[in-house]
Amino acid sequence: MRFFRDLTLLVLALGGAIGFSQVPRFVQEYEQRLGGALQEARRQLGRFDALAQGEGLPLEALGRRLERSADPAVAGMGRVVAEQAGRVESLTRQAEALGGASRFLKPLVLLRHHDTELLAATWAKYEYTLTLDVGFAALGALVGLLLNALLWARPGRRAAQPLARS
Structure with missing residues (x-):
């Protein structure tokens, strides 16, 4: 027995150490994807903003104007403008939250x-390595x-009672 x-004990401690060591790298890969997605979302929103400025309107006003159109395609573009603005805001909040978190809190922030789509894409492309992060390995070993x-x-x-000596 x-x-x-x-x-x-050995399997769980080593498994925990190796498994938890993957966490910082996964978070880093997510942050890289997040940065790329945010950059692209801002670029696309910038195009809409340039159109709005060309019309002498703030971006939100252009989006509302497009949404009120009787033409379904134009109204759909108005919704795209609003969705893109919301995506930029959401991704910015995520990037700021992750950027401001300590390395041990980043997984919890994540x-x-x-x-959801970025997380799934990160997981789909993630490859395990035997790189050991000392802090997360210690945490994983402790969990194990x-x-x-x-x-x-x-x-x-019950806990074993010590034998009384006479």
Whole structure:
């Protein structure tokens, strides 16, 4: 029984260390995708903004004007302008939140503030490596140790009482 207990300890601690070491790299890859998506969204919004300025209107006014059009294609363009402005705002908030977070909080920030499509695309292209991040490896090893302790804990078992010596 001790052999299995030691084996699970080793597997869970090493697995946790290696698994958690992947987190900073995944976050970094997401941040790179986020930066690219934000840059492209701003570029596209800039085109709409240039059109609005050519008409002597703020961007929001151009979007509303287009949306009120009787032509469905033009009205659809108005919705695209509004959606693009919202996307730029959302991606900017995400980038600022991730940029302002410490390295250990970035994964939690990413869980709370992410673009679902960017996250899925990052995960689809992510490749595991054996790069070990010391801080996250230590955290992963600790989680592995805790999981091992929970796995082998016997419910209702009392702590061993020391034998009294006479």
